[in-house]
Amino acid sequence: MRGMFSSLLQDLRLAVRTLRKSPVFALTAILTLALGIGASTAVFTVVDSVILKPLSYHDSGQLVVAWERVLLMDNIPGGPNPRHFNIWRQRSTAFQSMTLVQTGAAGLSMGDEHPNLVGIVTCLPNLFDLLQVAPFIGRSFVAEDGIKDHDNVAILSYDVWQNQFGGDRNIIGKTVRISDNPKQIVGVLPADYHFPNRNALRAYQSFHSSTKTAEPGIYLATAMDFDDFAWNGEYGNWVALGRLKPEVTPAQAEAQLIAIQAQILQEMPANQRDPRPNSISASVQPMQDAIVGDTKSSLWMLMAAVLGLMLIACLNLANAQLGRTLSRSREAAVRTALGAGKGHLIWSVLAENLLLAVIGCAGGIFLASSGLDLFRHYSPVDLPRLSEVHLNFTVLAFSILLAVSASLISGIVPALRLLRADPQATLQQNSTRSLGSRQSNRLRSWLIGLQVFGCTALLLLTGLFSKSLLYLLNQEKGFDTSQTAVAEVRLPFKTYEKKEQRVDFDNAVLRNLRSIPGAQTVGLVSAMPLEGESWIESMQRIDRPDQKTPQINLRWVSEGYFEAMHERLVAGRFFEERDRNLSSAVLSEGEARALWPHENPIGGQVQTEGRKFTVIGVVADSRNASLKTNPPKVAYVHYVDRPPFATYFIVRGSQSGDALLGSMRQAIWGYAPGITIARVKTLDSQVRDSLATERFETMVLIAFGAGALLLAMLGIYGVLSYSVVTRRQEIGLRMALGASKSNIYSLTMARAGIPVFAGIAAGLIASIAAARVIRNLLYGVHALDPLVTLVVTALFLGAAFLAAWLPARRAGSVDPMETLRAD
Secondary structure, three states: OHHHHHHHHHHHHHHHHHHHOOHHHHHHHHHHHHHHHHHHHHHHHHHHHHHHOOOOOOOHHHEEEEEEEEHHHOOOOEOOOHHHHHHHHHHOOOEEEEEEEEEEEEEEEOOOOOOEEEEEEEEOOOHHHHHOOOOOEEOOOOHHHHOOOOOOEEEEOHHHHHHHHOOOHHHOOOEEEEOOEEEEEEEEOOOOOOOOOOOOOOOEOOOOOOOOOOOEEEEEEOOOOHHHOOOOOOOOOOEEEEEEOOOOOHHHHHHHHHHHHHHHHHHOOHHHOOOOOOOEEEEEEEHHHHHHOOHHHHHHHHHHHHHHHHHHHHHHHHHHHHHHHHHOHHHHHHHHHOOOOHHHHHHHHHHHHHHHHHHHHHHHHHHHHHHHHHHHHHOOOOOOOHHHOOOOHHHHHHHHHHHHHHHHHHHHHHHHHHHHOOHHHHHHOOOOHHHOOHHHHHHHHHHHHHHHHHHHHHHHHHHHHHHHHHHHHHOOOOOOOOOEEEEEEEOOOOOOOOHHHHHHHHHHHHHHHHOOOOEEEEEEEOOOOOOOOOOEEOOEEOOEOOOOOOOEEEEEEOOOHHHHHOOOEEEEOOOOHHHHHOOEEEEEHHHHHHHOOOOOOOOOEEEEOOEEEEEEEEEOOOOOOOOOOOOOOEEEEEHHHOOOOEEEEEEEEOOOHHHHHHHHHHHHHHHOOOOEEEEEEEHHHHHHHHOHHHHHHHHHHHHHHHHHHHHHHHHHHHHHHHHHHHOHHHHHHHHHOOOOHHHHHHHHHHHHHHHHHHHHHHHHHHHHHHHHHOHHHOOOOOOOOHHHHHHHHHHHHHHHHHHHHHHHHHHHOOOHHHHHHOO
């Protein structure tokens, strides 16, 4: 045993010395393994954490989201009317329990400091009973917490408890101010408890993600009198969660809720009921599916990309190992002739591979850990379950096993081939001829072709995503974001409950903002630009109340808003100071055309939310909801009509938007120091953040594409370098017979031509098929884009030429006489 161990150590020391003599090969193999292990582990960890791993609740497969579908709202699944929800839970027998939740954010006041924005979950008291989560310290909510004037309690998440209160165990019973409401802390949740944020669990699945969403940190019990809610309306403000009974499926629960909806429709007062059949319905979805949503497509696409990169890495490693092992055929023949056993010969070959695998695995673990840190930092804000993404050692072990297996297999296959060779024939053979054969050269060409195929497909998809992102960034928005900043302010309900109080606040802040040095135009709006549609209402002409019109987005704005956004006036005028005392409205061009298709809308009267407005202007359509969808139909009214609690102040200056940020904070806090400023940012950054998912996908694909291109270049270089060595005598003979250097260059490069062009053609076909599958993720780009195809093909041919030039140059410098005199 001691002798065997000593022999193994000796072989490992020999492997170290041998690899030191071939640093290029060793570095290439190590980087290939590290890149393959690191990338595959990082991406598959994310896929496993977000898509595959069950939610971190007890029996999470029984948790569902119950949606209400309303014909008036285009049957899009949304949060239910609370009154309808109460009837669901009273009459349904499919659920163990049901609850309502609402996610948002509010200011947490600590002493005299400005409020900190924290994520808030407002819920019925039975939320944690439904999720079957027990607090870490303190107590959970109880039924009494849902009674009016008793709903003044709060539960902290573990992170907020640690970060905001230093993990103080005496926090239980203390009072904090959330917005302007005093709340008594009664419990702290466990460290491993996570609840989806507003982006992950949206009340309407069609809503766009916020570009800044705080993770839920404080849970508030709410007192809710369901009889106070109207029979129709109030949709999309709450999300209904349920836990199914063990024997009930989501489809069975859905069928039951649909039947209850039919009963509700019959019980509605006639003046509140939509008389159309099936005007309200319901659907039930597993909670995990509702949270993951459309993220599945993006993550599986990234997983396919990293698997393609892993395939290219394995092919590159196999190619390098094949050439290196065959180049040692004479060494193997000598050792066999001197009596070396076959097992020892194989082990000596595998010792190098094992050593490379160990070093590559160490590098892969480092890259995986670093990659996940970068992923958590730079990942798009709407990625669900981001807080649950951590290095998965099971996935890491599988990736290591896969990479080590690929390394050992790529070494053992050519090693076994060497054992079948006749030592005497190998020793008698010319040293260069012994290095290869027609079969081995054909195999290496096939491997190169496969590498080129995978790399081309990946680069073409990267090109499509890059062009899609550029299309979104450069398309006509309908407004100008340069030199403009926006500040989001959250007004506390109790302090600013009265309309006049909110108007006074907005007036004062607008005055302060106008006094900022360099401020040119100032305005406010009730919705953050590029964060989707909101406050969706119907609007009719007063003189044609039965006219069918599409839903609109209702916005409250001040005078100066359109000027600050540089939106274009089509007809009439924008808001002025006099409109504070008038019921005026400005319509988007699309809405004006829908209401007055062949008439002038200026001076016409419209009605929405039971109130009448006179149209004073028409503004050009703009993509102020999303750059990825068509411009919405919008109606703008003056903010004094209904001043919002969440207000977005916009300032256009004579300098960059970044220079305005600090002054905007001072202007707001100068009037009200206790106000929560949720965020202050430039509109340029808002544009970038609204495309965070597309930017992230494109950058990851670019990184994978660059890695694949590098590996493919190394593969081509290795094959041609090996070809030059094996054909050295042939090249010398050709040059002795009069072949020029250009002929030798052409001869060498032609060897890579067939696999390269075949791989490019196959990659183009594969990318077209893949692009058709993911076409919903692309904007303004077709599956077969001539420009992208041309650029990628030129890029790859240029890279292939560069990889082939060095071996060709070496071939052209062969000395014919020296080569012919050699053995």
